[in-house]
Amino acid sequence: MDDIRQRVRAFLDQFLHGHRIDDDENYFATGHFNSLFVMQLVLFVENELGVPVEDEDLEMENFNSVSAIARMVERKSRAADRG
């Protein structure tokens, strides 16, 4: 989980121009993200974290903080492991 958080933080940092966020903070509220960001985030989760993002995953609660993304990735990884 810590590793996932770190990777998510590193991904988000490149958009934040030095602005620091807490893991539970809604980073969308910082105003640093344009309309292209969600696509990049989805690709990051799929490509870098290895979890497919399905239509049913598209809920703000799954994406609006470092912790939320980490929880979703862990939940989906566990579900995939269970087969």
Added chain:
Amino acid sequence: MTFASTGLDPDQRLARERFAAFADEHLVPHADAWDAAGELPPAVVALLADHGYLGAAVPVGHGGEGLDEISFGMLCEEVGRACSSVRSLLTVHSMVSHAVARWGSPGQRERWLPELATGRAVGAFALTEPGAGSDAGAITTRAERVPGGYALTGHKHWITCAGIAGVFLVFAKLAGEPTAFLVERDRPGLSVTPRGGALGTRASHLGDVLLDDCRVPDDARVSRPGFGLTAVGASALELGRYSVAWGCVGLVEACAAASLAHADSREQFGRPLREHQLVQRMLADMVTAAAAARLLCRQAGLLRQAGDPRSVQATWLAKYFAAGAAMRAADDAVQVHGARGIGGDHPVQRYLRDAKVMEIIEGSTQLQQITIAEAAYMFRARSEPDRAPGRQWSVTT
């Protein structure tokens, strides 16, 4: 010597030859007439479908071709070399196909993807409105919950393929949240008004789509409310941008081919134009631009194929460069042709009109400049050694 096949695997080389032959046989001889008529004959849709090209972005499991990104790009290049109106059709149809394949429900995929792949339904992307162009979030078309579904009301305009589409991917605000809907053409409350007189892509069946209390069922909604633009729209527009970028490579190639031929055969001051150094400058720029634009498109394609987040930025670079290159090449092509270039009997004047459209659609040149410059700072910050453990995010690795 050409660089068009450099780096392709054997299957992609064959695909490229097939796409080029299709364009030369079925599109090039008629493109000027279609442009003049302001429409494509229905047989063109059938031809594209018969060759599997309308299923380019539809997964194999749903009756499509499921082309890899590079092959899809080359299809757009070859079609764009012949006719930007047909390339526009291919682009918006593939955008809708991609949106359904990527974000549609199992029921939507089962219903619509075979229809789209076979051309029984042409798809159109209905986002732009009189007050919402680059600022897509300003759309005012609204969706209201009604028993059994939604009621859509609004005005979409400059919709490519509006005149022939069987299904529209419509973007509306549901309780203030941008949301996407699949709307069949024959739904009561939906009407289409052709929009003629466009500068370029004149045969792309542009039209306005009016929605007047247009009722659609529950299962017409694509993905979640609030993700209509940021997920459904954005991923479709990404594909559109990628497709247009490759189409621009084709436009540059067409400009170069026409100019090389004319400069070879036309004599002034006792020698062919090709021997005049200022003409050579224009020819050199066209040939170089085609090769450079294609490389940027390839870079974007390889990253898209890998599902890499950098593909978003790479696609902007490709589209920005390719659209500008097409405009400069078409401008020069008209210049090389002199008076013939501005006449109605030579395709270079069509190339120039079409190229201008490319600088506006799927992200205007100015929006791209803003986005690319902002991203450059992002990448610069990311590449500073003390801030970048692990992966670098530059698109130029």
